[in-house]
Amino acid sequence: MSDEGLGGTHPVQEAWREGDVPDCGYCQSGQIMAAAALLAKIANPTDADINREITNLCRCGTYSRMRKAIHRAAELARKQ
Structure with missing residues (x-):
């Protein structure tokens, strides 16, 4: 799935x-798919959870933005 x-x-x-x-x-x-899978397993992931689960390589080096976005996605999901 994409x-x-x-x-x-x-x-x-x-x-x-x-x-x-x-x-x-x-x-x-x-x-995005790895982050969605992480949030399906762990509703409120820590930075350690994110580091352990999100292992895809990013040639743009946006790891800090992705980490912030995953925390924000967890917050948005809790509001749904």
């Missing part, structure tokens, strides 16, 4: 936009 398969506007996709995470064609679909 990130289009998440349906509608998934909290991870919304958080990616809010956090201005670059929309690079190299890895972002995989990063």
Whole structure:
């Protein structure tokens, strides 16, 4: 499945936009799917959880933005 398969506007996709995470064609679909899978397992992940679970390589080096976006996505998901 790709990130289009998440349906509608998934909290991870919304958080990616809010956090201005670059929309690079190299890895972002995989990063978004990994983040969605993480949040399906752990509703409120710590930085350690994110570091352990999000292992995809990002050639743009946006790891700090992705981490912030994952925390924001968790917050958005709790509000749904």
